[in-house]
Amino acid sequence: MYCVRKIYDDLYFVGANDRRLAMFEGVFSVPKGVSYNSYLLLDKKTVLFDTVDKAVGRVFFENVEHALNGRPLDYVVVHHMEPDHSATLTELLSRYPEAKVVGNAKTVNMIKQFFDIDLTGSAYIVKEGDTLDTGSRKLAFYMAPMVHWPEVMVTYDPVYKIIFSADAFGTFGAINGALFADEADFDRDYLDECRRYYTNIVGKYGQQTLNLLNKISVLDVEMICPLHGFVWRKNLDYIIEKHRKWATYTPEETGVLIAYASVYGNTENLAEIISAKLNEKGIKTKMFDVSVTDASEILSECFRFSHLVFASATYNAGIFIKMEELLRDIASHNLQNRTVGLVQNGSWVPIATKYMKEILSPLKNITILEETITINSSLKETQREDVENFVNAVVNSIKK
Numbered sequence: 107m108y109c110v111r112k113i114y115d116d117l118y119f120v121g122a123n124d125r126r127l128a129m130f131e132g133v134f135s136v137p138k139g140v141s142y143n144s145y146l147l148l149d150k151k152t153v154l155f156d157t158v159d160k161a162v163g164r165v166f167f168e169n170v171e172h173a174l175n176g177r178p179l180d181y182v183v184v185h186h187m188e189p190d191h192s193a194t195l196t197e198l199l200s201r202y203p204e205a206k207v208v209g210n211a212k213t214v215n216m217i218k219q220f221f222d223i224d225l226t227g228s229a230y231i232v233k234e235g236d237t238l239d240t241g242s243r244k245l246a247f248y249m250a251p252m253v254h255w256p257e258v259m260v261t262y263d264p265v266y267k268i269i270f271s272a273d274a275f276g277t278f279g280a281i282n283g284a285l286f287a288d289e290a291d292f293d294r295d296y297l298d299e300c301r302r303y304y305t306n307i308v309g310k311y312g313q314q315t316l317n318l319l320n321k322i323s324v325l326d327v328e329m330i331c332p333l334h335g336f337v338w339r340k341n342l343d344y345i346i347e348k349h350r351k352w353a354t355y356t357p358e359e360t361g362v363l364i365a366y367a368s369v370y371g372n373t374e375n376l377a378e379i380i381s382a383k384l385n386e387k388g389i390k391t392k393m394f395d396v397s398v399t400d401a402s403e404i405l406s407e408c409f410r411f412s413h414l415v416f417a418s419a420t421y422n423a424g425i426f427i428k429m430e431e432l433l434r435d436i437a438s439h440n441l442q443n444r445t446v447g448l449v450q451n452g453s454w455v456p457i458a459t460k461y462m463k464e465i466l467s468p469l470k471n472i473t474i475l476e477e478t479i480t481i482n483s484s485l486k487e488t489q490r491e492d493v494e495n496f497v498n499a500v501v502n503s504i505k506k
């Protein structure tokens with residue numbers, strides 16, 4: 107049975123939620139599910155903005171059919187060819203063969219790559235600033251390359267002043283009947299998932315995200331309709347400012363994230379002691395065991411906090427595997443503007459910090475503290491001073 111939500115009399119949300127998916131894109135845990143958004147505009151011409159993942163195809167097609175109410179589908183705008191938004195495109199075209207695909211040259215090429223259909227000649231190909239007249243408005247298209255893929259574009263509706271923003275402004279988490287962010291307690295229930303979504307999916311491309319934010323800033327925007335998560339009709343400045351922070355790799359909070367990798371618990375013990383001492387000195391901390399917490403969550407928190415401490419056991423003459431994975435993930439997401447402290451453990455040749463430093467030092471504007479701690483299997487009373495020195499170095503770098 108269809109489950110649509112009206113945005114205006116002639117604009118509907120026709121997407122759906124998936125709460126059964128274990129790993130989004132194979133790497134990101136989605137314990138609260140995810141929504142695949144699609145919107146249908148019923149102007150003199152009918153326009154569908156994107157399709158959905160195959161997991162929710164059934165209700166999506168029921169939604170489209172219901173909202174069209176017997177009218178033909180004239181256009182489907184493809185903002186992003188990633189299969190979470192395009193896997194049901196060919197089925198849509200077989201149900202609505204008269205629909206013209208609207209996309210840019212890169213989109214049309216990618217459609218050919220993913221599917222055995224060639225739209226050359228039959229698609230409506232647009233570039234930056236081009237428009238599509240749907241009867242009572244001219245939809246305008248703006249390119250947003252690398253917010254998340256190279257072919258990404260967004261649409262501006264000048265009548266309702268809406269940006270259909272593709273993956274930008276998305277969030278993890280099913281939207282549970284609420285469609286507008288103001289219908290939920292976004293700050294309490296979704297901000298962390300929104301940060302985790304942005305930082306993991308788009309985080310590497312801060313400059314490209316800024317380019318899009320700048321394009322949007324000169325338009326008169328009253329609503330943002332993304333491809334995942336809530337529609338924004340209130341407090342647009344709030345969510346735009348959050349994205350500006352993340353896109354510029356500016357910490358949201360002064361405090362220390364401590365991520366540790368420990369086989370037998372001794373590195374963990376050191377991390378606990380460091381954290382306790384920081385708290386005693388009035389510094390806020392958040393701790394993660396890299397073997398337990400999904401890397402996507404720790405990465406997201408690294409974008410949030412100003413200071414990062416990584417503590418690792420040495421493993422096969424290198425870094426503990428989960429810690430290495432996390433650090434490479436952080437590096438490949440271009441994290442910048444952070445102060446980092448590194449500590450290590452090892453029973454014969456402790457060497458983890460050397461390699462941790464190698465991964466993190468190429469990052470822009472990252473200060474790696476000279477102070478470090480090496481323990482041999484377990485922390486000893488004789489090393490209390492090393493711990494004090496390390497903690498003081500972290501505290502001083504925060505006070506600076």
Ligand SMILES: Cc1cc2nc3c(=O)[nH]c(=O)nc-3n(C[C@H](O)[C@H](O)[C@H](O)COP(=O)(O)O)c2cc1C
Nearest residue numbers: 368369370371372373420422423452453454455483
């Ligand atoms: C598979 C494996 C490989 C290891 N490789 C090294 C190594 O190359 N060099 C070293 O000094 N210690 C190595 N260790 C030992 C641990 O780093 C060491 O015991 C450390 O104390 C573990 O800290 P933990 O109690 O936090 O797990 C290895 C341990 C395991 C299980």
Ligand SMILES: [Fe+2]
Nearest residue numbers: 186188254273
């Ligand atoms: Fe995407």
Ligand SMILES: [Fe+2]
Nearest residue numbers: 188190273333
């Ligand atoms: Fe997506």
